[in-house]
Amino acid sequence: MFESGLRLRIPPSPTGSLHLGTARTALYNWLLAKRFKGTFVFRLEDTDRERSKSEFVTDIIEGFKWLGIDWNEGPLRQSEHKARHQMVVNQLLENNLAYECFCSSEELEQIRISQRALNKVEGYDNRHRNLTKQEKDNFRAEGRKPVIRFKLLNKAEITWTDLVRGKMSVNASDLGGDPVIAKDNGDVLYNFAVVVDDHDSAINCVIRGEDHLHNTAKQIPIYEAMQWEIPQFAHVPLILTANREKLSKRKHGDIASISNYLKAGYLPEAINNYLIAMSWQFPSDDHKEVFSKEEAVLHFDLKDLSKSAAIYDPLKLNWFCKEHFQRLSAEEVLTRAKTGGFLEALNNLKEYSPDEQLKIISLMKDGLIKLNDLSNPASAANLLVFCQAPNLQDLKEEAENCLREPEAKIVLSELNNLLETLADLNPEIVQKLLADLAAKTGLKKGKKLFWPIRVVISGNIHGADLVALLSILNKNRLQERVKEALKYLEM
Numbered sequence: 001m002f003e004s005g006l007r008l009r010i011p012p013s014p015t016g017s018l019h020l021g022t023a024r025t026a027l028y029n030w031l032l033a034k035r036f037k038g039t040f041v042f043r044l045e046d047t048d049r050e051r052s053k054s055e056f057v058t059d060i061i062e063g064f065k066w067l068g069i070d071w072n073e074g075p076l077r078q079s080e081h082k083a084r085h086q087m088v089v090n091q092l093l094e095n096n097l098a099y100e101c102f103c104s105s106e107e108l109e110q111i112r113i114s115q116r117a118l119n120k121v122e123g124y125d126n127r128h129r130n131l132t133k134q135e136k137d138n139f140r141a142e143g144r145k146p147v148i149r150f151k152l153l154n155k156a157e158i159t160w161t162d163l164v165r166g167k168m169s170v171n172a173s174d175l176g177g178d179p180v181i182a183k184d185n186g187d188v189l190y191n192f193a194v195v196v197d198d199h200d201s202a203i204n205c206v207i208r209g210e211d212h213l214h215n216t217a218k219q220i221p222i223y224e225a226m227q228w229e230i231p232q233f234a235h236v237p238l239i240l241t242a243n244r245e246k247l248s249k250r251k252h253g254d255i256a257s258i259s260n261y262l263k264a265g266y267l268p269e270a271i272n273n274y275l276i277a278m279s280w281q282f283p284s285d286d287h288k289e290v291f292s293k294e295e296a297v298l299h300f301d302l303k304d305l306s307k308s309a310a311i312y313d314p315l316k317l318n319w320f321c322k323e324h325f326q327r328l329s330a331e332e333v334l335t336r337a338k339t340g341g342f343l344e345a346l347n348n349l350k351e352y353s354p355d356e357q358l359k360i361i362s363l364m365k366d367g368l369i370k371l372n373d374l375s376n377p378a379s380a381a382n383l384l385v386f387c388q389a390p391n392l393q394d395l396k397e398e399a400e401n402c403l404r405e406p407e408a409k410i411v412l413s414e415l416n417n418l419l420e421t422l423a424d425l426n427p428e429i430v431q432k433l434l435a436d437l438a439a440k441t442g443l444k445k446g447k448k449l450f451w452p453i454r455v456v457i458s459g460n461i462h463g464a465d466l467v468a469l470l471s472i473l474n475k476n477r478l479q480e481r482v483k484e485a486l487k488y489l490e491m
């Protein structure tokens with residue numbers, strides 16, 4: 001299909017941070033480019049001078065790098081192609097394929113009002129398509145400056161075969177009349193600039209979100225007018241929220257931006273997996289769900305993309321995150337946590353030897369969703385238990401009640417006595433310690449025995465494996481916390 005070689009592109013506008021949907025479209029491009037040894041072009045569509053910001057350029061580039069999405073050409077900047085855009089506008093004007101339109105915004109609004117009254121499709125009525133020189137001069141004399149509109153040829157339908165959605169057809173009368181391609185200050189608009197730039201980069205396959213279907217219908221006639229080869233189009237389904245709203249940064253906040261996931265310490269491989277799997281299934285017999293983007297490259301094809309909307313499901317995302325943490329070694333998690341600065345809030349972790357730190361991570365990593373969970377008290381996989389004694393004055397009700405049980409005091413005093421007889425702890429010693437404690441207190445190895453210990457070390461009645469916890473905490477920290485609790489109970 002692409003004898004001269006597949007050429008793909010991702011052209012985000014730096015008017016906001018990298019959106020999850022753009023990252024997903026970039027991934028599908030990347031997968032196809034890798035699979036078919038194509039060329040992937042990265043272009044920044046920065047023609048909107050007011051809204052484009054350099055911090056968003058940085059955010060987009062960092063986001064792609066974090067996800068491991070690399071490109072072969074670029075980043076190109078649309079704003080640097082101004083002269084070329086102007087040249088093509090002039091060419092269209094000369095060939096009578098575009099024209100100057102002097103309508104004021106009030107006139108345009110008036111057109112819409114009358115269309116609405118007649119229940120007609122709203123849009124520009126192409127009234128300035130055939131102005132005489134005299135008419136144009138008169139408008140100019142009034143001080144009006146024209147926009148440039150492209151003449152949508154009088155076709156009933158614009159059709160193409162979409163690589164995801166199959167045969168597509170858009171009614172030309174639904175496109176809102178001849179589209180503006182250049183504003184009265186000369187700035188060109190998206191639907192025009194994208195065609196020129198895609199053509200100049202010899203793009204032969206355009207993959208983008210389904211929200212661009214109407215834009216594609218506006219762009220095809222520009223290719224035709226310029227007698228340029230029309231690329232293949234593939235429109236991928238949008239990401240919607242559970243109540244079927246388009247996922248947007250304005251409405252849904254941080255969850256829509258890649259930078260949020262980066263900052264929170266999500267694993268990029270988990271985000272990639274989640275985004276790819278939103279609309280694509282791994283074609284093995286077992287439809288394996290957990291895979292790397294490199295594994296997906298071996299099988300990825302646009303025709304296998306689902307046509308239905310992708311639903312953003314935070315629970316599913318968390319599932320992918322845990323799966324990927326479980327597949328990483330403790331060494332790798334520790335390195336990423338350190339280099340990403342996720343241990344800074346856990347200063348006391350430095351008191352543990354490198355070997356102990358690895359044990360700590362091994363104990364917790366399978367429950368992690370993101371690296372900032374390591375210091376988040378609300379996460380079951382936080383490391384706070386190792387770094388600070390709980391604040392007994394501020395226990396949750398269930399923990400406070402547990403400590404106030406008459407047996408709790410007995411358990412803790414006996415534990416304190418037994419600890420006096422021990423030096424360092426290790427799993428075998430802790431096993432024996434707990435057995436001795438059960439014997440001394442006459443309590444079974446159950447919640448009466450274990451929960452008070454858990455509360456004094458962590459403030460919670462639940463947590464990671466107690467034997468592992470106690471042996472890593474070791475004697476001094478454990479005894480300090482037990483003594484604190486005994487004092488607290490005396491108060």
Ligand code: GLU
Binds near residue numbers: 011012013045208212
């Ligand atoms: N700049 C456009 C956007 O960010 C590009 C759309 C396209 O792929 O053509 O939505």
